[in-house]
Amino acid sequence: MSNPWIRELWRIAALFGGVLFIGWLLGVPHGAFTLALMAYLGWHLYNLYRLERWYYRRKKTEPPNAAGIWGEAFEHIYQMQRSNRRRKKKLATILSRFKESTAAMPDATVVLTEDDQIEWFNKAAKRYLGLQSKQDVGQRIDNLIRHSRFSEFLAKGDFSEPLEMVSPLDAQRYFAFRVVPYGNQQKLLVVRDISRIKRLERMRSDFVANVSHELRTPLTVLSGYLENMMDDGGSELAPWDKCLHQMQGQSQRMTRLVDDLLMLSRLEDEEKAALRDPVAVPAILSAVLDDARALSGTRAHQISLEVDASIWLRGSEKELASAFSNLVFNAVEYTPGNGSIALRWYRNDEHVCFEVKDAGIGIAAQHVHRLTERFYRIDAGRSREHGGTGLGLAIVKHVLDRHDARLEITSQPGSGSVFRCVFDNKLLIKQKSAGSA
Numbered sequence: 243m244s245n246p247w248i249r250e251l252w253r254i255a256a257l258f259g260g261v262l263f264i265g266w267l268l269g270v271p272h273g274a275f276t277l278a279l280m281a282y283l284g285w286h287l288y289n290l291y292r293l294e295r296w297y298y299r300r301k302k303t304e305p306p307n308a309a310g311i312w313g314e315a316f317e318h319i320y321q322m323q324r325s326n327r328r329r330k331k332k333l334a335t336i337l338s339r340f341k342e343s344t345a346a347m348p349d350a351t352v353v354l355t356e357d358d359q360i361e362w363f364n365k366a367a368k369r370y371l372g373l374q375s376k377q378d379v380g381q382r383i384d385n386l387i388r389h390s391r392f393s394e395f396l397a398k399g400d401f402s403e404p405l406e407m408v409s410p411l412d413a414q415r416y417f418a419f420r421v422v423p424y425g426n427q428q429k430l431l432v433v434r435d436i437s438r439i440k441r442l443e444r445m446r447s448d449f450v451a452n453v454s455h456e457l458r459t460p461l462t463v464l465s466g467y468l469e470n471m472m473d474d475g476g477s478e479l480a481p482w483d484k485c486l487h488q489m490q491g492q493s494q495r496m497t498r499l500v501d502d503l504l505m506l507s508r509l510e511d512e513e514k515a516a517l518r519d520p521v522a523v524p525a526i527l528s529a530v531l532d533d534a535r536a537l538s539g540t541r542a543h544q545i546s547l548e549v550d551a552s553i554w555l556r557g558s559e560k561e562l563a564s565a566f567s568n569l570v571f572n573a574v575e576y577t578p579g580n581g582s583i584a585l586r587w588y589r590n591d592e593h594v595c596f597e598v599k600d601a602g603i604g605i606a607a608q609h610v611h612r613l614t615e616r617f618y619r620i621d622a623g624r625s626r627e628h629g630g631t632g633l634g635l636a637i638v639k640h641v642l643d644r645h646d647a648r649l650e651i652t653s654q655p656g657s658g659s660v661f662r663c664v665f666d667n668k669l670l671i672k673q674k675s676a677g678s679a
């Protein structure tokens with residue numbers, strides 16, 4: 243008989259049967275039955291009392307021994323208790339191993355709650371961020387890392403890209419802050435020292451900037467002499483005319499290349515925080531329109547400009563002018579003569595946009611995502627023909643990054659392209675004079 247309840251029923255039957263039989267012999271069957279009932283109830287109460295007492299001190303002792311159904315119940319509880327203990331031990335080992343390995347990691351690791359309060363951090367976090375064991379647990383992380391870019395990064399909640407910024411403790415070191423959301427609204431903040439990578443990047447960009455700078459003077463001298471020779475060479479240099487023209491064309495191309503390289507390294511170097519000035523974009527665009535018409539010349543493109551004159555932007559005038567003119571000049575260069583080019587400066591609920599729509603040669607889909615790479619050109623010959631450097635869209639991308647904006651490109655080979663700069667509304671400055679130019 244393996245079922246404990248059947249055994250229990252037999253026990254009850256035997257107890258009550260025996261007591262009733264004796265009661266019947268003695269002539270008091272009712273009294274005997276009541277006595278048996280009370281004894282049985284007493285036994286249950288007693289075991290209930292033992293269970294309650296044991297539960298009270300359960301950490302130290304094993305459950306009490308008992309006969310019958312209570313014995314079974316105690317045994318089950320005991321087994322449950324043992325497997326819980328084993329599981330707890332296993333979890334504690336896993337947790338302590340996790341903590342040991344994270345503590346030994348060279349990157350700073352901080353566990354944050356939903357409200358960005360510090361829950362736990364490793365040794366590297368003490369070194370990198372100056373966190374102190376006891377008093378900093380429970381504090382908000384942005385109260386301890388006091389830097390506007392870090393607070394903005396946390397508040398924005400977009401953690402797809404790490405935040406790279408100078409160390410809060412040492413201006414010579416550079417850190418990458420990465421936030422990984424996990425579990426129940428918690429976040430893991432991982433801080434990596436990227437000073438070495440930054441140093442290398444700086445060396446590379448310094449090198450490019452220095453070379454470009456050094457090339458500037460010889461180029462100016464060469465261009466100057468070439469110009470003089472072409473202006474005053476007279477009949478002696480007439481046979482060299484074609485050659486001189488080519489030399490001048492190439493030296494102008496090199497000058498543009500050097501200028502673009504210098505512009506790019508400046509964009510990489512300068513602090514983003516400097517971009518706070520109000521910029522009169524409508525005025526920039528009407529100047530760009532004039533330049534574009536001059537560039538188009540006899541090719542007579544139909545260039546139109548639709549501007550919301552009430553929209554100004556917070557940023558850098560020089561950079562925005564450079565980005566917008568790059569896009570517009572590309573449209574002129576990659577659109578056949580008489581083709582239409584439409585420029586628009588407008589806003590909607592969330593964004594402010596500058597759009598250049600051309601009816602040019604268009605771009606095949608496989609090239610679109612690579613266009614902003616340096617020196618990426620679909621047709622290098624055609625680009626060189628019009629004096630392109632292959633750096634224009636790289637400059638555009640850098641300028642937009644620095645204004646927290648993005649470049650959207652849609653294109654259809656053969657029918658034209660749309661290049662759209664999308665700025666966040668928070669950079670918008672509304673002017674009183676509204677209207678279209």
Ligand code: ADP
Nearest residue numbers: 572573576604619620625630631632633634635
């Ligand atoms: P480039 O000096 O060669 O124009 P950019 O960086 O400005 O360099 O542009 C990169 C490449 O993107 C160009 O070589 C060209 O192939 C393509 N491109 C840029 N703008 C347009 C456009 N409006 N229509 C078609 N292709 C374009």
